[in-house]
Amino acid sequence: MTETTVDNGVNVEALLGARSALQEAPEAAKFTWRATNTWVKGTHSKSKVEGFFGLGEEQETDRSFEADGDHPPQFAADNQGPTPVETVLVALGGCLTAGVASIAQQRGIQLNSVTATIEGDHDIRGILGADADVRNGFTGVRVNYSIDADASPEDIEALVAQSQKRSAVFDVLTNPTAVSVSVS
Amino acid sequence: MTTSAPSRRTTVAVIGAGHSGLAVSHRLSAEGIDHVVLERGQVAHSWHTQRWDSLRLLTPGWMNRLPGLGEPLLGPAHVDEFLTAAQVASLVTGYADVISAPVHEQVAVHRVSPATDGFLVETSAGPWTADHVVLATGSVRGVLPPLAADLPPGLPSVHAIDYRRPSQLPPGGVLVVGAAASGVQIAAELQASGRQVTLAVGEHVRVPRRYRGRDIFAWIEEVGILDERWDEIDDVTRARRLSSFQLVGGTADLDLNTLQEAGVRLVGKLAGTRDGSALFSGSLTNMASLADLKANRLLKSIDDAVGGTGERLEPTRVPDPLLSLSLTSGEIGSVVWATGIKPDHSFLDADVFDHKGAIRHDGGVTHLPGLYVTGLPVLRRRRSTYIDGAREDSADLVSHLTERLSTSTPARRTG
Numbered sequence: 327m328t329e330t331t332v333d334n335g336v337n338v339e340a341l342l343g344a345r346s347a348l349q350e351a352p353e354a355a356k357f358t359w360r361a362t363n364t365w366v367k368g369t370h371s372k373s374k375v376e377g378f379f380g381l382g383e384e385q386e387t388d389r390s391f392e393a394d395g396d397h398p399p400q401f402a403a404d405n406q407g408p409t410p411v412e413t414v415l416v417a418l419g420g421c422l423t424a425g426v427a428s429i430a431q432q433r434g435i436q437l438n439s440v441t442a443t444i445e446g447d448h449d450i451r452g453i454l455g456a457d458a459d460v461r462n463g464f465t466g467v468r469v470n471y472s473i474d475a476d477a478s479p480e481d482i483e484a485l486v487a488q489s490q491k492r493s494a495v496f497d498v499l500t501n502p503t504a505v506s507v508s509v510s
Numbered sequence: 511m512t513t514s515a516p517s518r519r520t521t522v523a524v525i526g527a528g529h530s531g532l533a534v535s536h537r538l539s540a541e542g543i544d545h546v547v548l549e550r551g552q553v554a555h556s557w558h559t560q561r562w563d564s565l566r567l568l569t570p571g572w573m574n575r576l577p578g579l580g581e582p583l584l585g586p587a588h589v590d591e592f593l594t595a596a597q598v599a600s601l602v603t604g605y606a607d608v609i610s611a612p613v614h615e616q617v618a619v620h621r622v623s624p625a626t627d628g629f630l631v632e633t634s635a636g637p638w639t640a641d642h643v644v645l646a647t648g649s650v651r652g653v654l655p656p657l658a659a660d661l662p663p664g665l666p667s668v669h670a671i672d673y674r675r676p677s678q679l680p681p682g683g684v685l686v687v688g689a690a691a692s693g694v695q696i697a698a699e700l701q702a703s704g705r706q707v708t709l710a711v712g713e714h715v716r717v718p719r720r721y722r723g724r725d726i727f728a729w730i731e732e733v734g735i736l737d738e739r740w741d742e743i744d745d746v747t748r749a750r751r752l753s754s755f756q757l758v759g760g761t762a763d764l765d766l767n768t769l770q771e772a773g774v775r776l777v778g779k780l781a782g783t784r785d786g787s788a789l790f791s792g793s794l795t796n797m798a799s800l801a802d803l804k805a806n807r808l809l810k811s812i813d814d815a816v817g818g819t820g821e822r823l824e825p826t827r828v829p830d831p832l833l834s835l836s837l838t839s840g841e842i843g844s845v846v847w848a849t850g851i852k853p854d855h856s857f858l859d860a861d862v863f864d865h866k867g868a869i870r871h872d873g874g875v876t877h878l879p880g881l882y883v884t885g886l887p888v889l890r891r892r893r894s895t896y897i898d899g900a901r902e903d904s905a906d907l908v909s910h911l912t913e914r915l916s917t918s919t920p921a922r923r924t925g
Binding site (some may be wrong): 350351352429466480483484487488490493496497499501502 | 713747755778779781782784789791792793796799800803804809829865
């Protein structure tokens with residue numbers, strides 16, 4: 327076995343430790359992620375993420391992030407942020423790339439650069455109500471990775487495949503999820 | 511239990527007279543250890559009652575070796591001979607005779623519980639007390655995903671374990687869920703019978719039937735994969751739950767490409783139902799990529815071990831996605847759940863289960879002294895998944911048991 331000097335900045339030992347710990351304590355594995363969203367004006371709104379629930383308790387952290395959502399002028403809007411569907415693509419890319427880095431670390435593959443292009447095809451007649459047979463969401467999503475790493479093309483393909491297999495956002499997009507929206 | 515009827519005493523109660531339990535019985539006899547083999551039905555019960563008509567073993571004839579069994583019962587070890595379920599039943603039944611196994615047929619075990627002096631084994635033929643218990647009941651329970659409960663009422667469905675032949679299903683198209691060996695075989699058979707089959711494909715393990723002129727099992731034997739030990743595999747939990755090789759007994763490939771050529775329609779993993787429609791995952795492309803990459807890694811590892819290079823597999827062709835399918839329009843007349851089989855240890859009243867209800871064991875040895883389990887996938891080595899694993903697994907477990915006997919008190923040894 328060769329000495330590993332691979333460093334993708336991922337603490338794989340901590341992740342593997344968490345995996346084995348949570349196999350024995352499934353309750354602690356139940357997380358609730360949370361965002362708040364506040365309307366600003368027009369189609370512009372601001373979202374904020376701070377704490378989350380996990381490991382059996384509310385996690386109070388120093389984190390506080392904001393994200394704008396809006397639409398471009400072509401939608402007669404003020405262009406104050408990415409459209410929500412673009413934010414979905416951002417989420418997918420962020421999730422898959424995190425997976426690529428983690429799996430590469432675990433497999434002893436040094437990454438030099440990773441870039442992805444994420445495209446969502448969208449027939450907007452659905453959201454405009456122009457054709458009831460057209461769905462609101464994407465008709466298809468394509469992701470293309472360009473990866474420079476110390477590994478064979480097959481090993482890089484396997485990294486990307488495994489990342490999809492373990493990706494939360496990939497699952498959210500490819501499988502149905504029950505969503506309930508209430509008003510208080 | 512002071513109120514129970516006087517029980518018979520045995521040193522070892524083996525539960526299940528399939529190939530695994532019988533192999534253990536043979537090893538116990540060889541050690542002169544008194545034991546009984548309790549069988550709910552007849553010898554090789556599940557091979558008689560839980561297999562479809564056309565089923566053949568995935569493994570070639572030379573992998574039917576059992577301890578104490580020689581020719582002619584085993585037959586010549588032809589590489590290309592793949593026994594039918596009926597032939598396996600005959601083989602195992604003949605084996606029980608050859609080794610004079612002390613089988614008690616038609617004895618259903620209702621409960622096994624730790625007692626002050628070993629284990630109380632309560633059965634339809636009264637109780638036994640046993641110093642040791644070896645669970646060898648096999649995988650006899652069809653696994654249904656929770657969403658099976660959400661099928662539209664009145665849509666007939668059957669688990670692969672209860673499937674026998676196409677004529678058993680009502681007319682119309684069939685949704686086959688699962689693309690391991692049973693799913694692809696049943697899909698092929700149903701499509702050939704003239705029905706339109708839709709096959710829902712999640713994670714699966716693709717391997718070619720033959721590689722570089724030999725059966726795939728000849729290669730994985732030669733390069734030592736079947737001998738990889740359970741305690742040396744990176745993630746044995748995952749290895750144990752991997753689905754079976756996408757294969758059919760014989761010489762022909764059976765994979766997602768050949769199924770599509772036969773007219774089978776592929777969809778992603780069945781992810782849910784909504785408003786009378788089945789919803790399929792959009793992950794089919796990745797599931798196919800994972801399986802192709804993994805299959806080619808296996809072939810490369812064979813080449814690396816033996817030298818030379820063979821042909822890599824043709825990539826799986828993934829059709830345009832179909833994400834939902836009405837289950838009420840009449841297009842689908844029935845559903846076949848090829849979603850795996852599991853053991854049924856529900857008769858075991860002991861604290862040996864994990865939070866998912868599976869028995870905890872370390873290579874077949876549970877933490878409860880004297881309680882063993884065998885006949886499970888990757889129990890002690892990858893070979894354990896197959897009939898051929900019973901030889902070494904039985905030797906190892908009986909060796910552990912014999913060691914324990916030799917160190918236990920004399921009073922415990924009277925049988």
